[in-house]
Structure formats: structure tokens, C-alpha cells
Amino acid sequence: MTETKAPMVNRRDVLTGAGGAAAVGAVAVAVPASEAKAAAKAPRWAMVMDLRACIGCRACTVACKAENDVSLGRFRTVVQEKTWGTFPETKKRFLPIMCNHCAGNEKDKVPPCVTACPEYPGERRKWTIPSGEKIRYRHGATYKRPDGLILIDKELCIGCGKCLDACPYGVRSFDPFVKAGKDPTEQAADKCDMCAHRVDNGVEPACVNTCQGRARIFGDLNDPESEVSMLVKEHNLATPDYVLLHEEGTNPHVFYLDPDGVMKTVYKQREKGKLDHYVDQIP
Amino acid sequence: MDTARKDLADKARARMQVYGLLAAIFRAAPTQALVRMLKAPGFTETLDAMDLSLGAAFHQAPPEDLAQELSVEFTKLFIGPGSHLSPHESIFANVEGGEGGLWGERTVAVKKFIETAGFTYEQNFTGLPDHVSVAFEFMQKLAAAEADLLSGGETERADWCRRVQGKFLAEHMVNWIPRLCDAVIDKAELPFYAAMAKLAKNVLEFEQQTIGGEVPETV
Amino acid sequence: MTRLDRRNFMKLAGASSAALAAGAGASGQALAGTADIPSKEASGIDFSPTTGKQLEAIPSACWQCVTRDSIIGHVEDGRLRKIEGNPNSIRTLGKLCARGQAGVNQVYFPDRILYPLQRVGKRGEHKWKRISWDEALDTIAAKLKELRDAGTPELFMYQYGRHKASQAATMYDFMAAYGTKTIGNHTSVCEAGKWVGQESLWGGMYDNWDYDNTDFVVIFGSNNFEAHTNHIPTAQRLIRAKVQRNVPVYTFDVRLTNTAAMSTEWVPINVGHDGLVMLAMCNVIMNEGLFRKDHFKFMRVTKDYKASVDDRIAAVTSQVAAFTPEFAEEQSGVPADKIRQIARDFAKANSACLVTYRGTVMHYHGADQERAAMLLAAITNNLDRAGGRVMGVGAGWKHPSSPVAEVHKSLNINDGFPGEAAYPTHHVSHQVWPMIKDGSHGRPKVYWWSCYNPAFINGDNNGVAAIMADESIVPFQICTTIVYDESSQYADIILPDVTYLERWDWEDMVSANQIAEFYIRQPLVKPLGEARCQGDVWPELAKRIGFELAYSSKEDFVRQSCEMTPGVKGAGGFEYMKKHGVWHDPNAKPNYGFYEATVDTSGDGVILDDETGVYWNWKKSGAKDEAEAKSVGYLKTPGAKKGYVAQDIDGTAYLAYPPNTKFVKAGYLDFYSDNFAEKGLPAFPTYTPIPEHTKKADDELILTTYKTAVHTHSRTTHCKWLSEIKHDNPAWINSKTAAERGIKDGDAIKVTNGTGEIATTAYVTEGIIPGIIAISHSLGRQQSGVYGSGKASPTPGGGAADPDAKNKWWDKHGVHPNVLMANWSDPISGTMRWMDNVVRVAKA
Known part of the structure; x- marks a missing residue:
């Protein structure tokens, strides 16, 4: 059985954007273990999108492309925009969307992309949190890590595309440059992994790092003092109006801080079998 | 020197010379001096004997004009602007993961290979580390070292040189240079570079059968 | 071809050897050293190349736009992988925009020009041959030397699109040492009218908006959230002010830009009416007594330099009387009540930013619209005050200079046709090519452009292309570029430029927080191909022409500058900057209210001008003697503004607003401008229909x-x-x-x-x-x-x-x-x- 370790994350640095030293990117030095605080339980990573602060600049979209070398023709995150109303009472607003790193419904405890994966549930694995406690989880080509991240193991992927169809948000695509590990005649599935390679090294995701308005706030919901926890609590965000497609029962962990109620107006859902809604375009 | 060793040494020296030619041809457009040497009967007759025609114009044109024409052709083929063949391993090798492009993963791999073998890149060499001419020059230098070692009786060390060449040939050159050559043959307007590309392709094929064949899989 | 066998391979080797004899082979070697061959005993071991990745994080600076954010480049095995903002920058606070994030694409885009090219066909025929740098520089040097030796260095024209900080300093240094002043820029297609409007008032230019401290923001014709000359430093502070401090933001624009969309309110306005609405706001503020008196003592609003503050208030009130909100509504489409409401809130706010940009100034009398903006800021005391429209603060670098050529002159083709513009202090770059075609003011024989694309960015760009294509107009054209574009296709020689991620610079763009930031750009990766920085070309070229520069390379120039600039030197100079990328004085206070500084007027040669109340040093003005200076007076003495010391205001000598550029003025904000009046332009900000x-x-x-x-x-x-x-x-x-x-x-x-x-x-x-x-x-x-x-x-x-x-x-x-x-x-x-x-x- 494979064992992996939960990141020794210096939460403060991640949550505050470090205001400096730790926020230096893809190949930044990891926070030394000695500095990390032992956490009592595994983190539960989440993101809050403050729609009051998104100015539609697309720095996140491009930062993600650069960080993850995302090929042309597909995205791991996009900003949707919409203009509505009649001149001169016209409005325009922006909605950053990405993988919601859903918790899944009560029954499955994993989101539909994971249940759809023929390689799930696979091998049993253990995840070690900073306190030394081990958490067991089931691996798969698409799986949920105990810190809540929905990840893809491209080595196990068979390129069947079932997860692409199963995701109600349509945030998955095939990577034209990576073959499915278990079936080299197909391409592997790909999507936002919350920059796990950065997060695991104590650095916030690339999109968060460059967001001008701090419209993207990343952190640990299991830490009641984290900014995401406080925002979720203060604005009551864990409710149907502040997540996308609540009715799908996916239990998303990207929350929208949206006092003006624009999320539902701007959101363009996927059309069945298509991903056109997930191509970032400025009109 | 025993016959077998002398034979190996001669072969190494010959390979050094052929790679030297290819390095020169693919490094830059030929100088007038080189054009003069290429027009000399010794060279053209050898090529003719191999059915590699450089065309009537090559024989007739004065060296100044020919050098100018070849310079334009070289620029069109390998430099641009516009559609051209970027003669680099990172461009022509099949790479997974979208890591191609100038100074891609293959560039780094070539650079590390060459540096591990003991060479450094010249300060004033302005090309990229995985330029096709660098691969030829690397082989030229290793073949030269091999020939010298054989002449000095250091068979084991010469074997090492040959094995490194075989490995470079197998892991790098044959994976992309034939594709580049095909593209050159397809795109060239004058017979010269098409002929040189055919030649290069054949040399690599010949090499694979000879030194390539002598290299054990594990190396 | 015949397959190779041992026999013909050996023949081929012989022929190769003969062909390569006498040094006719490859031009230089790529590889140095010898094979590192193991000993006999060790030679049986497998050869395996080293693997391990070499990772570096190198501070540098962006150049995607003129904002020039400080960045960190993440480099893996010599390939640039990712660019992020530099978290230690007080300007950018570690943020970077979409363009900056895409900087990697600049280095590795597939069509990049990597070698010097010489045209072989007709211009525009797209036929090129590669030449060596030596050939290129020898050819160029010969042309330039000929012009210089003939005493006509001005027939060499250089024009740039973006050259800033050390990129500009090295270029100007070379051009001065060579002897040409025929140097074109691009600012007239950018925002020159904004600067001219400002220079006529507060002497200098480049306004910053103090969003961190402001309580109210009104924006005209500026899309600050999407694009701006100081984009990342200002945009993030603006959205933060709005979201975190509930600062109201009103954006007047013809279009629902992202800025307008994310403002408190988008106020649609007809094209070219920004100045009128600002004057109507002034009208409301003056009529309703909402103005603040504080700044009036620094304002000149009539011919009379010595008018009392009350007289000035009365004069402004009467000057803007015609611009009622109703009149403004009729012309601009903005409802009169909306103008009133925003004017009142603007005036009542503790501090307020009045923002303008291209939408306001790229018009007939655009410079006057900027003057209206300054008026609105001044009467509400929001000029150079915390939370207001402030004078930008950037780094002041010291740098080496080369001796200036004895003959140093210019063709008169940079400022438009005679009579075209009254105060082209930032030149009329869009007319350079039409004037070259016209020919009556001289034509360059050599034209070299860099980081510039005249056949794309100017008006009637196809017309420009046609002139550039005509070999009979400018006989020799050189372009330094990274990309084959609308203009470089007409060059005679193309030189491969480095991208900004492959070169050295010191940088100085304005801070959003009024504390100067010194920062540098350093190569993240080795230049691809034969790309070469202009700052490395100048010393080479100078040598070939026959003079020496004060620096041997751009890196040397930056190194010397770091060691010459006091604060930077104190922090550790070049080595410090290479390591950290940025430096600011930790003890510096935000710079506000420069005009309020009081000045010692006791210096030798300082006299008081009776008419204007200006203290000026006649010795610096070129006047013959004190008596002549006094009788001719400050305004009429050519060069007097060089001797400007202070403005007497109610018996106190203030630095006030010293004159700059071509404007001869006292130390007041010249809302009444003699400069404008004497050229038949509106002396006081007004509304001029397009x-x-x-x-x-x-x-x-x-x-x-x-x-x-x-x-x-x-x-x-x-x-x-x-x-x-x-x-x-x-x-x-x-x-x-x-x-x-x-x-x-x-x-x-x-x-x-x-x-x-x-x-x-x-x-x-x-x-x-x-x-x-x-x-x-x-x-x-x-x-x-x-x-x-x-x-x-x-x-x-x-x-x-x-x-x-x-x-x-x-x-x-x-x-x-x-x-x-x-x-x-x-x-x-x-x-x-x-x-x-x-x-x-x-x-x-």
C-alpha cells in the first residue's frame, strides 16, 4: 500500500499570501518542516471567489496556463463575463470558474467525476497528516485526496472520458500532450488540481498568487481561523446561493462571495457533451 | 598496430571527417572558400558516384554567385523569417507533454549529454545546444578521440568513446535528424541541401548498422 | 542515392577531408574542451548523462507594457518556465497581469527572429539571407561613419516605440556621442496631449492617483482595470479601495469597460465631452460654494498675477459659469442631476482622485481637456495631496555618460509640419513618415527603428507602409526587432533583438504609493540564437565608427549605474540588486505637496521679478547682467525658466509649480495661460467642440x-x-x-x-x-x-x-x-x- 504525506504547510503563509517570501511560485522552496505547525487534522482546501473584486483581468487564466503548461484549446480555469440590461442601465460582471473540488453527496462521499472513473475505487492508500495520524483513502485515476482535492493520476487514466461527461461543470478536458497511462492510444484527462504541487510545498495556487483584487482566496476550511473559514461563516457561503449548481448535489468547495447576486446571472453552464462554456474569450 | 585495430582507427577517422563535413554544411551557409572546395572534382565525383546530384547549375555557377544563392537557400530553410525548418532536436523529436519548442526538454537532455561527456559550449557559439550541427560536431569530436586512442593502443578507452557515440546516435540523433532531413528534401528549392540531407540520412543509417550495431542495449 | 557501404563511406571521408581543408569548414566551433574519457579500468562503466534539474528564481522586470512590474523568473535547466510578480516590490505587491504572465511566450514564440538578416529581394518581397553580426555592424557602421564624417550626422534618424530607463539612456548616450538629435518617439499616438496639458500647469507630468488613501474616485476615459501605463500598481489599489473601503468610483466612458462595469456606476458620455463635464462639475462646485480655498493661492486664473484669493474664486466662478450642468447634459448626454450629484460628492469627499487618460485627451484640444481635469482637482484641493491626483514619484538613477560629439544636430521632422502644433513637447511622432515623404524638411539617409512598428501603430498605417517600401525615399533602413511585423518587412537589415527577459536594465517607473522604487531587469535566460541587446550593440558600433562609449555593455552600464546611485550603492550596489531586484529607501515617507516646500532665496544672483513674483537666478538664465535681467524681466528673458527658484506668495517663497519643457511660466498653476493666449488657444480651460x-x-x-x-x-x-x-x-x-x-x-x-x-x-x-x-x-x-x-x-x-x-x-x-x-x-x-x-x- 502506497503512503503519501500530507503537506507540512505553513498555513499562515498560504492563507495570507505570505505578503512576501513564501509566495514565490512554481519552483519556490518548500517551507521547511520545522517551521510548519502540526495540524490536528488534515486540511480541507477550499477557495472563495469574491465577485465584488473580480475585474475580469484574466491574470488568473493566463497564470494557470503558464504554471501548468496548459495546451491551447482548453483551460483549467476561465473567467466568464456577461453584459445584461438595457442602455444606459447596462451591467457587466465577471465570474471566475474552475474545478469545484466537490466533496460529493452524503452517500458517495466523492463527486460524480470520481464515481464515473472506471479505475475508481482502486488501490487503498494512506495519507499522513502533520500530527502523524494516517488517513485512509481510495486511489483511482480520478480520486479525492483526504485534503479534499480532486486529483487525476494520469498513470492510471485510460482516457475513457467518462469523468469529462460526468462533471456537471464541464471543467475537464483531454490533454493532447499526455497519453493515458493505462491506454496509450488515448489522451489523459486533465483539469485544475488546485496547483497541488504548489500547495504541497506551502505556496498558494498560481491563480490566487496573481489576483489583483484578491478576488480569489485560498485556504483551509478545517482551520476556523483561516480567511476562507471566516468568510464562509460570516457570509453564510455554504448555502445554495453561493455555490454553482447546488442542485446537482456535488457539494462544491469553491464558494462565491456575491452580495450583489450576480453569480447565477453570469454563469453559463455547459451544454451536454460540449465544453464551449469553458473557453475564456473577451468579446 | 594490429590490423583490426588499425581498421577501427581508420573507420573512426573516416567518421570524424564525414561528421565534420555535415557539421559544416548544417552550421551555416557555406563560405566562398568552402563552395570552391565543394565544386572541386574530388568532391562532386564522389557524390556523383553515390547518385547524389548537385545539379548542373552547381557546377557551372561561379563560386561567388553560388555562395550567395546557397546563403539565401540556407536562410529560407533554416532561419526564416516565415515558415522554415528549425533544425533543433526539441522541435523535431517526438516529445510527450508539450515540452517541445525552442529550448525544450530535449534541448536540456542534449546539453547534459554533451556536457557529461566532458565538453562545454563555446562562449561565442550563439546557437541553441540541440542544433543539428552540434550533434554532428559532437560525433566528430568523439570519433576523433576514438581514433587517437586506438592509434595509441588504448582500446578500452576507445571502446568507451564508441559506445558513447552509439548511445548518442540511438537516443538522440536517429530520433529526429532523419525527420529533419525528410523535411529538407521536401522543402529545398536548390538540389544542394536536398542532396546533403539525403547524405546525412544515409550516414545515420550506415552508422546505425555499424557502430549502432556494436552497442549493447544496456549502454 | 546509392546506399553507403564501407567502400564509398571511406571515399566520402576522403572527399570531406579535402573539402574541409584550409579552414573552409564550419564558421567556428560549437563545442570546446575534450572528451572526459574514463581510465581504462573505469571505461567499462555505463555512460549516463547527469539528470537533476537546476532551478533558479531570478528577480527581473516586466516589459509587456510600460508599467514594467518587478518580476521573479523561474528558470529550469536554462528554460524559462514561469514568471510571477516580485512580492518584495512596493509598486506591484507581487501581482502581475495576464500580459505579464504570458511573458514566457515572448521568448519561445515560434516565429521569433534570431539572426541578423539582410534583404536580398525588393523591399516587401520577403527574401532574406542570414548574415553575421560582424557583417551587419560593419555595413551599418560604414553608412553612419560616412554621414558623420560629412558633418551630417542628423541624416541618421533613430525612432523607438518603447525605450525607457537605461534602454533609453544608453540609446540617447550613443546618439549624442555619434552626433544625431534626429530621434523619434511614439508618444503622440499614446497620450502626449495629457502631458502637454499638465506641463502648462504644474510644470512637470505624470500624475499618479493615490487610491490607497482616497475617499472618492472619478474616472474619465481611462480603463484602469484593463490597461494603463501604471496598470498593476494602480488597478489593484483601486479595486481594493472600492471593495475594502467602499470608496465610490464613478466612471465616465463611451463604453462599458471592465473599469466602468466594476465601478459604483458607469456614466455613459458622448465622445469628446469629458472636459465639458468636468467644467460643469466645476460650475456646480463654485456656484454651491463647495470648493476649498487652500489651492487657490497657487492658481493663476486671470492675467493678474497678484489677484486676491477672493478675486480668483470669483474669476473661476465666472469662467465656468457658461458650463451649466444643463448645457453639459445637452452636449455630453450626461444627465444634469448626475453631474450635480457627482460634483457634490467629489467636492465633499475628504480626498478625491480625478482620473483621465486617452479617452479624454486624444482629441482636438485634448490638452485643454486635461487642463479642465487639473482645474477640478485644484479647486477641490486634490492636487498632490494624500488621496488625490498626485505627482508621480519614480527612481532617480545616476548613470555614466559618454562625451558628446562636436557636431550634434537634428532634422526638423519630429514636431509636425510648421504650425501644426503649438506645444509639441512630446513631439508629433505620427507625422514623422508623412514629413519624410514630403521631404521639404530634410530626409534621413539612414532610418533605424526599434521596439517600434510605424506601419501598424500610426494613423493611415497603410500609407506609412507605402512610404517605407519606397527605396527612393529613405535609402537605408534598419530594424531591431524580435518579430517579423508590418514594418520590419521593409527593412534592409533586420537585427534580432533580445526579449526583455534576456537583457539588463535599471528601471524607474512611478510608484503608486509615492515612494520611489529602484529596480532592475536582468536576463532570466541566455538570449536565444544571435539575439543581441541594443545596449550591447552601441559600444560595438561606436568602436567601428571610431569613438568610445562610457560603458562596454548594457550589463556594464547597469553595474556602473548601481554603483553611482547613492541609495542603491549604500544597499550593496549591483550585487544587491541582482539578488533582490528591487530597493527602496526604508525611511522614505510618501511624497506629497512638493509645491508647499519653502525655498531659500538668498543665493547669489537670485532676484525677485516684480510682475510675476518669481524669484529667479538671473545668472543661470543667460542674461547679460542683473540690470538687463531686471529690466527685461523673468518672462521675457530667454532661458529665465532655467533660473527659476521660487514663487512669492503672500510674502513666502514657495517652490510652487516650477516651469518645465517649452512653457515659460511663473510658479503658479497657469489656469490662465499666456502661453496659450499668445498662440490664439484658449487661455482658460474651456469647451471646444470637435x-x-x-x-x-x-x-x-x-x-x-x-x-x-x-x-x-x-x-x-x-x-x-x-x-x-x-x-x-x-x-x-x-x-x-x-x-x-x-x-x-x-x-x-x-x-x-x-x-x-x-x-x-x-x-x-x-x-x-x-x-x-x-x-x-x-x-x-x-x-x-x-x-x-x-x-x-x-x-x-x-x-x-x-x-x-x-x-x-x-x-x-x-x-x-x-x-x-x-x-x-x-x-x-x-x-x-x-x-x-x-x-x-x-x-x-
Whole structure:
């Protein structure tokens, strides 16, 4: 059985954007273990999108492309925009969307992309949190890590595309440059992994790092003092109006801080079998 | 020197010379001096004997004009602007993961290979580390070292040189240079570079059968 | 061919050896050293190349736009992988925009020019041969030496689009040492009118907006959230002020920009009426007594220099009396009540920023509209005060200088045709090519341009292209560029430029927090191919022509500058900057209220001018003696402004607002401007309708242009991640205006006027005022590689030295609206009247 370790994350640095030293990117030095605080339980990573602060600049979209070398023709995150109303009472607003790193419904405890994966549930694995406690989880080509991240193991992927169809948000695509590990005649599935390679090294995701308005706030919901926890609590965000497609029962962990109620107006859902809604375009 | 060793040494020296030619041809457009040497009967007759025609114009044109024409052709083929063949391993090798492009993963791999073998890149060499001419020059230098070692009786060390060449040939050159050559043959307007590309392709094929064949899989 | 066998291989070797004899082989070697061959005993071991990745994080500076953010480049095994903001920068606070994030694309885009090229066909025939740098520099040096030796160095013209900080300093240094002052820029297509308006008032230019401390923001014609000359430092502070401190933001714009969309309110306004609405706001503020007296003592509002503050208040009130909110509503379309409300809130706010940019100034009398903005800021005491419109603060570097040539002169083709512009202090760059064609003011024999694309960015750009293509006009043209574009296709020699990620610079862009930041740019990776920095070319070229420069390379220039600049030197000089990238004085306080500084006037030669109340040092003015200086007076003594010391205000000598550039003025904010009056221009800010708009037929529309969040004007279309998001630019048109023409969303349309014609599609939207169309001006490239123009063929190795090119999914590349723009100039500033053009729009 494979064992992996939960990141020794210096939460403060991640949550505050470090205001400096730790926020230096893809190949930044990891926070030394000695500095990390032992956490009592595994983190539960989440993101809050403050729609009051998104100015539609697309720095996140491009930062993600650069960080993850995302090929042309597909995205791991996009900003949707919409203009509505009649001149001169016209409005325009922006909605950053990405993988919601859903918790899944009560029954499955994993989101539909994971249940759809023929390689799930696979091998049993253990995840070690900073306190030394081990958490067991089931691996798969698409799986949920105990810190809540929905990840893809491209080595196990068979390129069947079932997860692409199963995701109600349509945030998955095939990577034209990576073959499915278990079936080299197909391409592997790909999507936002919350920059796990950065997060695991104590650095916030690339999109968060460059967001001008701090419209993207990343952190640990299991830490009641984290900014995401406080925002979720203060604005009551864990409710149907502040997540996308609540009715799908996916239990998303990207929350929208949206006092003006624009999320539902701007959101363009996927059309069945298509991903056109997930191509970032400025009109 | 025993016959077998002398034979190996001669072969190494010959390979050094052929790679030297290819390095020169693919490094830059030929100088007038080189054009003069290429027009000399010794060279053209050898090529003719191999059915590699450089065309009537090559024989007739004065060296100044020919050098100018070849310079334009070289620029069109390998430099641009516009559609051209970027003669680099990172461009022509099949790479997974979208890591191609100038100074891609293959560039780094070539650079590390060459540096591990003991060479450094010249300060004033302005090309990229995985330029096709660098691969030829690397082989030229290793073949030269091999020939010298054989002449000095250091068979084991010469074997090492040959094995490194075989490995470079197998892991790098044959994976992309034939594709580049095909593209050159397809795109060239004058017979010269098409002929040189055919030649290069054949040399690599010949090499694979000879030194390539002598290299054990594990190396 | 015949297959190779041992026999013909050996023959081939012999022939090769003969051919390569006598040094006729490869031009130089790529590899040095010898094989590191193991000993006999160890030679049996497998050869395996080293693996381990070498990772570096190197501080440097962006250049995608003129904001020039400090960055960190993450480099893996010599390849640039990722760029992030530098978290230690007080300007950017570690943020970077979409363009900056796409900087990696600049280095590795597939169509990059990497070798010096010489034209072999006709201009524009696209036939080139590679030449060596030595050949290129020898050829250029010979041409330049000939001009210099003949005593006509001015016949060498150099023109740049973006040269800043040390990139500009090294270039100007070389040009001065060589002897030409014929140096063109690009500012008249940028925002020159804004600077001229400001210089006529507070002497200098570049306003910053103190968003961190402001309580109220009003924006005219500036899309701060998408594009700005100080984008990242200001935009993030503005949205933070709005979200975190609930600062109201009102944006007047013809279009629902991202800035307008994320403001408290978008206030639609007719094209060219920003100044009028500002004057109407002044009208409300003066009539309702909402002004603040504080700044009036620094303002000159009538001919009388010594008017009392009360007189000045009365004069301003009467000057703006005609601009009632009702009159402004009639002309601008902004409801009078809205003007009143915003004016009141603006005046009552503890502090307020008045923001303007291209939308305000790229017009007939655009410079005067900027003067109206300054008036509104001044009467509410929001000039150079915390939370207001403040004078920008940037780093002041010291740097080495080379001796200036004995003959140092200029062709008079930089400031427009005679009489075209009264105060072209930032030149009339869009007229350089028309003037070269005209020829009556001289023509350069050698024209060299860099980081500039005149056949794309100017008005009537196709007209410019035709002039550049004509070999009989300028016989020798050199272009330094990274990309084959609309202009470089007409060069005689193309020199491969480095990208900004491969070169050295010191940088100095303005801080948003009023504390100067010193920062540098250093190479993240070795230049690809034979790309070479201009700052490394100058010393080489100087040597060939026969003079020496004070530096041997750009790196040397930057090193010397770091050791010469006091604060930076104290911090550790060049080595410190290489390590940290940025430095600011930790004890510095934000710089506000420079005009309030009191000045010692006891110096030798300082006299008080009776008429104006200016203390000036006649010894620095060029006057013969004190008696002559006194009798001629400050204003009439040529060169007097060089001796400006202070302005006497009620018996106190204040630094006030010293004169600068071509404006001879006292230390007051010259809202009444003799400079303007004597040239027949409005002496006091006023409303001047745009002639072409007044004359336009009812069915004609006004053409405006804009930038989006992911492009600059002309230097980003080859960046694949940016063009993927924005590659087509349909014309924005209001639903009502479209309906009148039977145009539906997505319809093909034709846009025409006397200058040109384009075919595009309509984007029918409620997000634009009726009566105009708006087309972004970054697209419609003829060239710029596969991502920008679709031109280079996406086949392996060709235009597609990037495997991702086969994933390019878009085949539209937009249209270029400059085809429709005349090269009209603002008669005040010479700025190009970018937003004054009128077009007809019809369904195609």
C-alpha cells in the first residue's frame, strides 16, 4: 500500500499570501518542516471567489496556463463575463470558474467525476497528516485526496472520458500532450488540481498568487481561523446561493462571495457533451 | 598496430571527417572558400558516384554567385523569417507533454549529454545546444578521440568513446535528424541541401548498422 | 542515392577531408574542451548523462507594457518556465497581469527572429539571407561613419516605440556621442496631449492617483482595470479601495469597460465631452460654494498675477459659469442631476482622485481637456495631496555618460509640419513618415527603428507602409526587432533583438504609493540564437565608427549605474540588486505637496521679478547682467525658466509649480495661460467642440478604439496565451444604432471613411453609447507569426517551432482600425486625434 504525506504547510503563509517570501511560485522552496505547525487534522482546501473584486483581468487564466503548461484549446480555469440590461442601465460582471473540488453527496462521499472513473475505487492508500495520524483513502485515476482535492493520476487514466461527461461543470478536458497511462492510444484527462504541487510545498495556487483584487482566496476550511473559514461563516457561503449548481448535489468547495447576486446571472453552464462554456474569450 | 585495430582507427577517422563535413554544411551557409572546395572534382565525383546530384547549375555557377544563392537557400530553410525548418532536436523529436519548442526538454537532455561527456559550449557559439550541427560536431569530436586512442593502443578507452557515440546516435540523433532531413528534401528549392540531407540520412543509417550495431542495449 | 557501404563511406571521408581543408569548414566551433574519457579500468562503466534539474528564481522586470512590474523568473535547466510578480516590490505587491504572465511566450514564440538578416529581394518581397553580426555592424557602421564624417550626422534618424530607463539612456548616450538629435518617439499616438496639458500647469507630468488613501474616485476615459501605463500598481489599489473601503468610483466612458462595469456606476458620455463635464462639475462646485480655498493661492486664473484669493474664486466662478450642468447634459448626454450629484460628492469627499487618460485627451484640444481635469482637482484641493491626483514619484538613477560629439544636430521632422502644433513637447511622432515623404524638411539617409512598428501603430498605417517600401525615399533602413511585423518587412537589415527577459536594465517607473522604487531587469535566460541587446550593440558600433562609449555593455552600464546611485550603492550596489531586484529607501515617507516646500532665496544672483513674483537666478538664465535681467524681466528673458527658484506668495517663497519643457511660466498653476493666449488657444480651460464631430452627417458614426485586458497596442499578438483569449475584434455597436442600419449581432459590416475601409463583424451590445462604434486596436496583424496573423504555416519546424501550434484553434485575427484614422494632430499638443475620426457603417 502506497503512503503519501500530507503537506507540512505553513498555513499562515498560504492563507495570507505570505505578503512576501513564501509566495514565490512554481519552483519556490518548500517551507521547511520545522517551521510548519502540526495540524490536528488534515486540511480541507477550499477557495472563495469574491465577485465584488473580480475585474475580469484574466491574470488568473493566463497564470494557470503558464504554471501548468496548459495546451491551447482548453483551460483549467476561465473567467466568464456577461453584459445584461438595457442602455444606459447596462451591467457587466465577471465570474471566475474552475474545478469545484466537490466533496460529493452524503452517500458517495466523492463527486460524480470520481464515481464515473472506471479505475475508481482502486488501490487503498494512506495519507499522513502533520500530527502523524494516517488517513485512509481510495486511489483511482480520478480520486479525492483526504485534503479534499480532486486529483487525476494520469498513470492510471485510460482516457475513457467518462469523468469529462460526468462533471456537471464541464471543467475537464483531454490533454493532447499526455497519453493515458493505462491506454496509450488515448489522451489523459486533465483539469485544475488546485496547483497541488504548489500547495504541497506551502505556496498558494498560481491563480490566487496573481489576483489583483484578491478576488480569489485560498485556504483551509478545517482551520476556523483561516480567511476562507471566516468568510464562509460570516457570509453564510455554504448555502445554495453561493455555490454553482447546488442542485446537482456535488457539494462544491469553491464558494462565491456575491452580495450583489450576480453569480447565477453570469454563469453559463455547459451544454451536454460540449465544453464551449469553458473557453475564456473577451468579446 | 594490429590490423583490426588499425581498421577501427581508420573507420573512426573516416567518421570524424564525414561528421565534420555535415557539421559544416548544417552550421551555416557555406563560405566562398568552402563552395570552391565543394565544386572541386574530388568532391562532386564522389557524390556523383553515390547518385547524389548537385545539379548542373552547381557546377557551372561561379563560386561567388553560388555562395550567395546557397546563403539565401540556407536562410529560407533554416532561419526564416516565415515558415522554415528549425533544425533543433526539441522541435523535431517526438516529445510527450508539450515540452517541445525552442529550448525544450530535449534541448536540456542534449546539453547534459554533451556536457557529461566532458565538453562545454563555446562562449561565442550563439546557437541553441540541440542544433543539428552540434550533434554532428559532437560525433566528430568523439570519433576523433576514438581514433587517437586506438592509434595509441588504448582500446578500452576507445571502446568507451564508441559506445558513447552509439548511445548518442540511438537516443538522440536517429530520433529526429532523419525527420529533419525528410523535411529538407521536401522543402529545398536548390538540389544542394536536398542532396546533403539525403547524405546525412544515409550516414545515420550506415552508422546505425555499424557502430549502432556494436552497442549493447544496456549502454 | 546509392546506399553507403564501407567502400564509398571511406571515399566520402576522403572527399570531406579535402573539402574541409584550409579552414573552409564550419564558421567556428560549437563545442570546446575534450572528451572526459574514463581510465581504462573505469571505461567499462555505463555512460549516463547527469539528470537533476537546476532551478533558479531570478528577480527581473516586466516589459509587456510600460508599467514594467518587478518580476521573479523561474528558470529550469536554462528554460524559462514561469514568471510571477516580485512580492518584495512596493509598486506591484507581487501581482502581475495576464500580459505579464504570458511573458514566457515572448521568448519561445515560434516565429521569433534570431539572426541578423539582410534583404536580398525588393523591399516587401520577403527574401532574406542570414548574415553575421560582424557583417551587419560593419555595413551599418560604414553608412553612419560616412554621414558623420560629412558633418551630417542628423541624416541618421533613430525612432523607438518603447525605450525607457537605461534602454533609453544608453540609446540617447550613443546618439549624442555619434552626433544625431534626429530621434523619434511614439508618444503622440499614446497620450502626449495629457502631458502637454499638465506641463502648462504644474510644470512637470505624470500624475499618479493615490487610491490607497482616497475617499472618492472619478474616472474619465481611462480603463484602469484593463490597461494603463501604471496598470498593476494602480488597478489593484483601486479595486481594493472600492471593495475594502467602499470608496465610490464613478466612471465616465463611451463604453462599458471592465473599469466602468466594476465601478459604483458607469456614466455613459458622448465622445469628446469629458472636459465639458468636468467644467460643469466645476460650475456646480463654485456656484454651491463647495470648493476649498487652500489651492487657490497657487492658481493663476486671470492675467493678474497678484489677484486676491477672493478675486480668483470669483474669476473661476465666472469662467465656468457658461458650463451649466444643463448645457453639459445637452452636449455630453450626461444627465444634469448626475453631474450635480457627482460634483457634490467629489467636492465633499475628504480626498478625491480625478482620473483621465486617452479617452479624454486624444482629441482636438485634448490638452485643454486635461487642463479642465487639473482645474477640478485644484479647486477641490486634490492636487498632490494624500488621496488625490498626485505627482508621480519614480527612481532617480545616476548613470555614466559618454562625451558628446562636436557636431550634434537634428532634422526638423519630429514636431509636425510648421504650425501644426503649438506645444509639441512630446513631439508629433505620427507625422514623422508623412514629413519624410514630403521631404521639404530634410530626409534621413539612414532610418533605424526599434521596439517600434510605424506601419501598424500610426494613423493611415497603410500609407506609412507605402512610404517605407519606397527605396527612393529613405535609402537605408534598419530594424531591431524580435518579430517579423508590418514594418520590419521593409527593412534592409533586420537585427534580432533580445526579449526583455534576456537583457539588463535599471528601471524607474512611478510608484503608486509615492515612494520611489529602484529596480532592475536582468536576463532570466541566455538570449536565444544571435539575439543581441541594443545596449550591447552601441559600444560595438561606436568602436567601428571610431569613438568610445562610457560603458562596454548594457550589463556594464547597469553595474556602473548601481554603483553611482547613492541609495542603491549604500544597499550593496549591483550585487544587491541582482539578488533582490528591487530597493527602496526604508525611511522614505510618501511624497506629497512638493509645491508647499519653502525655498531659500538668498543665493547669489537670485532676484525677485516684480510682475510675476518669481524669484529667479538671473545668472543661470543667460542674461547679460542683473540690470538687463531686471529690466527685461523673468518672462521675457530667454532661458529665465532655467533660473527659476521660487514663487512669492503672500510674502513666502514657495517652490510652487516650477516651469518645465517649452512653457515659460511663473510658479503658479497657469489656469490662465499666456502661453496659450499668445498662440490664439484658449487661455482658460474651456469647451471646444470637435470640428469633425460637429460637421458629421447624421448617418455617420464616431470611431473610437480601446485596449483589452490581455493585449498591448502592438507587441503581444504573438503571445499565444493572450491571442487565444482575444484574437478577434468585432466592432462594438449599440443595439439602437445597429437596428437603424439593419445590423444584427454577428453580421458582417463594412466600415469606411476618406482614409480607408475595413470589413469586420458587429458586436451588438447595450454596453456602448449610440452613435459610435468601438474597435480594439491591437489586432488585425498582417504579420507577427502564426498566433498573431495565422501567417506562418503550422507545420513541424516551420512556423511551428512550438508543438502547441498544432492546437491553435482560432482562424480569425481581427482587423486594424488605424486604417481608418487620419494623422490629424491636436493643434495644442500635437497628439494624434485618435478618437475624432468619423465613419460610415453598413451591413456588408
